[in-house]
Amino acid sequence: MSENTLTTVELRQQSDYQFQIHFGPALPSLLGDEPPPLGQGAGPTPAQLLAAAVGNCLSDSLLFALRKFKQAPEPIQCRVQAEIGRSPDGHLRVLRMQATLQLGVPQSQLQHLDRVLDQFESFCTVTQSVRAAIPITVEVLDADGRRLK
Numbered sequence: 001m002s003e004n005t006l007t008t009v010e011l012r013q014q015s016d017y018q019f020q021i022h023f024g025p026a027l028p029s030l031l032g033d034e035p036p037p038l039g040q041g042a043g044p045t046p047a048q049l050l051a052a053a054v055g056n057c058l059s060d061s062l063l064f065a066l067r068k069f070k071q072a073p074e075p076i077q078c079r080v081q082a083e084i085g086r087s088p089d090g091h092l093r094v095l096r097m098q099a100t101l102q103l104g105v106p107q108s109q110l111q112h113l114d115r116v117l118d119q120f121e122s123f124c125t126v127t128q129s130v131r132a133a134i135p136i137t138v139e140v141l142d143a144d145g146r147r148l149k
Helices: 046-068 113-123 125-131
Strands: 010-015 018-022 030-032 077-086 092-102 136-141
Touching: 046 077, 046 092, 046 113, 046 125, 046 136, 113 125, 125 136
Parallel strands: 092 136
Antiparallel strands: 010 018, 018 030, 077 092
């Protein structure tokens, strides 16, 4: 039996570089747009959506790994910076990403943290897929700002 699943999104042009992004009948749609001068900046750019997907997946993965050990790290926050620049052939590309996740509790309130931090990234479907083409560094902080990874 195959474990493959198919995820589909549909995009419909609204005007110029604005596209309504549909995720399915039960979910709200989202307007994507490019910043001026191409678009009007009325929605997130494709690069922002990619960064959001990486950050969301990392946050989910970290939360899942901690909850496996009956830990309560909430609320988790994540900030992803995507550096956009020119590739060697002169095209704009996402060159690298930096994700910083911050737990909602101090390190002292969590158990099995070393084990969780060693393995949570490997279960992140989106990050591991994107990482094949774009370098992604990940940092994890506790609620006090102490760097854990």
